[in-house]
Amino acid sequence: MSIFDILLRIVLAFTAVITFVTLNALFLVWLERKVSAVIQNRMGPTEVGPFGLLQTFADALKLLGKEMITPKSVDQYVFLLAPIIAFLPAPLLIAAIPIAEGVGVSDLNVGALYLLAISNIALLGILMAGWSSNNKYSLLGALRAVAQNISYEIPMLLAVLAVVLMAGSLKLSEIVKAQETIPYILLQPVAFLIYFICSIAESNRTPFDLPEAESELVAGYHTEFTGMRFALFFLAEYTQVFVLAAIVTLFFLGGWNGPLLHPIVWFMLKTYLVVFVVMWLRWTYPRLRSDQLMNFNWRVLLPLAIVNLLVSTVLFRGTVG
Template sequence: MNTNQDILLTIAATLRSFLDPLLGNPDVVDVTMYGVALAAILGIIFGNAVILVWAERKVAGYMQSRPGPNRVGPIGLLQTVADTIKLITKEDIRPKGVDRWVWFLAPVVLFVPTLAAYAVFPFSEGLIAVDLNIGLFYFLAVASTVTIPFLMAGWSSNNKYSLIGGMRSVAQMVSYEIPLVFSLIGVVMLVGSLKMSSIVEAQSGIWFIFLQPVAFLIYVIAATAETNRTPFDLVEGESEIVAGPMTEYSGMKWSLFFLAEYANLFAVSAIATTVFLGGWQPPPMPAVMRDAVAFIPGWIWFAAKTYFMIFLFMWFRWTFPRFRVDQLMSFGWKVLLPLALANILVTGVGIYAYRIAIGG
């Protein structure tokens, strides 16, 4: 058993020993423990979103030669907290003619798959909520449902711009989800497993970004489109359709869409870290240097790589102009998809040739 598992088990045992005499009923204790675990995940998501919003505004400021947030708190660190308070106190307006329950449920449903995806992220060795044998498949299946709440919001808002945004979201996400999935198949072929921890452990010698550079490039482009970020932000293109599916939302409902965007950004970055950048493992280096950095916990490496990927996506947003709809669709179907299929073919041929060479 590793250190991370020891720490988690110690915390769980201490909490249970406190709750047992307090609540009495073992079933109630179990439910409470699950509630605490859920609260911890929500805390990570909310806390991470606060950091990412501040970081994005700082990156945007740097790209545009201005300071960014610098008034509320040191270097603007409390600006996001102030904005959160503002959103909580804003009036929640429901326009006339909306399909009430579908409109109300859309931001809630959007947040559910985002929350579920965090269950399979291997933050470090043993530091994973559920290490499923089909972990990568589980993530892709859960992530694919994100299209539904955008369509719900667009259709139920009784607004033409919202409906156009909802229809765009379906077309865009379906078009780019296929090459995204295909970009990961090459890695699965190399590892022979969909288990997240197995994928990370297989990169102990060399990261898969060096064995699958084309797949990594395809994944980054497709993930940018999947998260509706520039240059693929056609779903909520301000200059064309106001705010797309979110046009008729305000207050906390709008902030749930905003929160889900950054939670999804972290999710796709975490998958890139897991599949291509070695997960919790340090970079490839000589044994002497590897021993020198052995004291650094795995979750530190995981977080550093994930935030590097997030910075990459932020860099894209403030560098590239928005695609037109026809350019977006043509690029996805005519360039990314054939390239992803070609990568699978080359990977299969390479694996077959390697097995013949070693007499396997």
């Protein structure tokens, strides 16, 4: 394979991933508005395009044509870089997710670890955003985000390990293959719950949306960001929601396994179902307070995750060996 070939493949893969990231985020924002509208007895966007489908395109285009304001007292370079860093993991994550047997940009042999590691880059972007803004709301939002994300990281990792233990591999396609007969949500229900809760917290969604808690911190860490910079945070957030749903699908819901329908359809169906549940939660629950959030993690989730891993190790050895 020549260098040119590789380059072409990379460019193609990159284009495909970026297009997917953008379209998916726009679709998810539209979906979110429609879901919220249905939950709230409203119509949601209807005027722009059929069913308001083009509403989010209008929003995106508008944000592109919006003035960029860099406030006087910010840390200029960090401020400029923050949204880009926050957006960085989105395509990297999408690229590593197989959507069916052999379909996907790449299927890394350390896929599970890769996903968890890369998704934390966004946190760096958030911290940079909060700190560089020189705005107290942003600072508080960023501090909350960091504390919350690193805390929930640990039980999340332990929950994933329980799954890895069953599958015996970190490769995502292997994990899906191991669930051909029975999805892990049935074998590892506790791990599923822990992972689901943690990943909602990691993607800063209600009831864990403290970093951008609107009623307290106005807009949280992205308070000072205008136009496209703000849009990049949004893109990153919605991609993260998609990725979290995809991981739940891969690890616990049996991935693309399913009767009758095409594997890709199964995968997408399951993923968007999880996305819907996440949205449903958002439009139903109030928000926790920061200390309650932390206590919940350190006192409930983490011990539970440790016990879960311990018990599954013993049980697994007992049944297999």
